[in-house]
Amino acid sequence: MDDLANDSAVRPLLSEARLIYAITVPLSTAIILANLVIILSISCNRQLYNTPNYFFLSLLVADLCTGVALPFIPWMGLNRPLSFSSCLLVHIFPNFLFLAFLFNLVIVHYERYMFIVSPLHYSSFWVHRRFPLALLAVWAPPLLYASLPAFGWNNRAGPGWNGCCSFNDTGAPGAPVNCSTVVTAGAAPVGSECCSYRRVFPNAFIYLEVYGLLAPAILSIAGMTGRVLWITRGQMKDICRLHRSVATRGGGQTSEREQRLNLRYTRCVAAVSLTFLACWVPYIIYTHVCVTFLLSKETRGNSTTHIVLSCTGIGSMAVMPLVLGLANRQYTDPVRKLLHKLRDRWRRRQDSEDMAL
Template sequence: MAVVMRNNSGSNVEAQLIYAITLPVSCAIILINLLIILGITCSRQLHNSQNYFFLSLLVADLCTGVALPFIPWMGLNRPLSFSSCLLVHIFPNFLFLAFLFNLVLVHYERYRSIVSPLQRGQLWLHRRFALPLLAVWTLPLLFALLPAFGWNNKAIHDRNDCCPITNSTAHSNCVALSGERCCTYRSVFPNAFIYLEVYGLLAPAILSIAAMTCRVLWITREQLRDIQRLQRAVANRECRRRMEMRYACCVAAVSLAFLACWVPYIVYTHVGMEFLLRRGGRSNRTGHIVLSCVGIGGTAVVPLLLGLANREYTDPVKKLFRKLRHRCRNASVQMDTSLRFS
């Protein structure tokens, strides 16, 4: 019984740590995504294929924000049946993969639009935008469902329980109270599946986003040099200085966003591989919780930065809040006048 009480107290501390880190970040992600989605849907000028791609990314990011408090539990042991264990691991994994696929699609569309600006309306992404949107949701779902189709370690789940073997009496009491086998990451995802997801999907996606971003910055630099050559003829040094400053600020912002959003996730991915595969989950559980929360939360901030940096998305929301504030002021003035005359 003492062993069960120690396990319960440990799980309570872990739960408090997870919710203390993830709930504020999750609420902020959900709220900002809803505001940007509202701004896009309320403006008819933004109803085009490019913004549909970004709207799909925001929906995926919103779902990731909802699932964020549950993702750190995937690396911890919990007493669950195998069907419940599949659900609590497959569903968050699908949401994050869908988010990553949508993020790659948005970066690719913007990259193609910058590389071939004159052929933007002729791109197949814009002419048949429904197909890419269907693909970035269907392919992650099919891959995430592979453990449910049989590619899993059910045998590990059937022979594992969450009770430490200290003595036979304590172990039997713990098993009798829990009533469920121990649900772990390893019982749902085989090692081959984890390697395939990390090095076959996640790593190429992150590298492609980084490569497209660097290519866009390089194209921007070349265009800036062309503009500066033209400006040398009129000796407009102040304008050149402002353009160079804006470009430097853009490069610094992109670099800081990459360091703040992607580096923690890359560290979490490789440390998670060490934690789950090589050490079998016997490591610093607190460190794993903090890394998972910071890593996943950091990647979920990327679409918010893209959305808040675009005035087309934020201006409709600002106008809506101005109207609401104006109506509230009018209502308060009318109420004050009615109270005075009454």
């Protein structure tokens, strides 16, 4: 009977593990490889050694670390029998990497926003004059905030943490959710410590992170992007007006260049909108679903839904720097040249082999 109970307890966790790795491993591999390609491209091109690209390089490093931590992020919503120190580590470290990635994303958008808004004062911008301080500002605060549970802001003393599979059906705060029993050699689940995100992160910590850090960061990025598009629209209208006046004086009609500018701007707006929908909307949905689940009194959540939402939400956000990097020909030229050289070498080898035959 005990063996049957253990088998029935282990089987859900095994299915969850297969689902997590089936989604995250291909996505994580693609994110890591793409980031490495862009990082090497920037490192090999000395013309790209400037402050804007240094910030973007910092973002790529944070994105690379997020890709490495991606397979471990869905486990943060599942209960496991771990010691409290190990539980802190598996929750704090991925949270720090994700917050650092978000802060780097904000500073990159802010730097490019200032380049568009005030190009004449761009060289005297404080980010350029105090680059080490700005770089410290996007890595140190996420580390300090993510480490607060290790300094005592946690629910370690909360009830119900002895025995990972003991549910509190009353809906009290601190009750384990999505509990999965792990039966390993020499480790008994009954009476062992339960590792849950509710044990590491108090409700106030989660609310402050979501509505005090994540929401303002996303809104600021959306606001800066919208402002840049609005300024671009105004500049394009001025250019079109100038072309129209020149064409009128010359007795001609509206130039084709004006139509190309309108078409290019339309494509730009469409690309930005699609990027926002593909990269931000899944994460926003995942965040609000998690907060709604936290507020609900039901403790038994759908682990499959949580796994899919966490993987797609975090993964979609990690793709955004890759979209920005691959859209810049300066970052992809070294790789393109290398591929051309390999292709030419392969063709020459094939030609020599054909001539030998």
